[in-house]
Amino acid sequence: MKAISGALGALLLFASAAYAANAEGTIAKIDKSTMTLTLKGGDSFKLSEEFAVEDYAEGMEVMISYDEIKGEKIVLQIIPE
Numbered sequence: 001m002k003a004i005s006g007a008l009g010a011l012l013l014f015a016s017a018a019y020a021a022n023a024e025g026t027i028a029k030i031d032k033s034t035m036t037l038t039l040k041g042g043d044s045f046k047l048s049e050e051f052a053v054e055d056y057a058e059g060m061e062v063m064i065s066y067d068e069i070k071g072e073k074i075v076l077q078i079i080p081e
Helices: 002-018
Strands: 021-031 036-039 044-046 061-069 072-080
Touching: 036 061
Parallel strands: 044 072
Antiparallel strands: 021 036, 021 061, 036 044, 061 072
């Protein structure tokens, strides 16, 4: 029974980590040198090199899907609204 409980706990831990979080807001700043996007309100997100930052502009309303890894919010997808 202990093995089943442990396996179930591990499964729930990994399943919860697999889901991305979402944030919505207005882009306040895009820093190309650090590949960081900041929403109004202060939430900052790290962009990977695959993102074409020129496709996004300050003042644009967006929904961001991201994973938090070692305290850093890593962008998976940006959807203009």
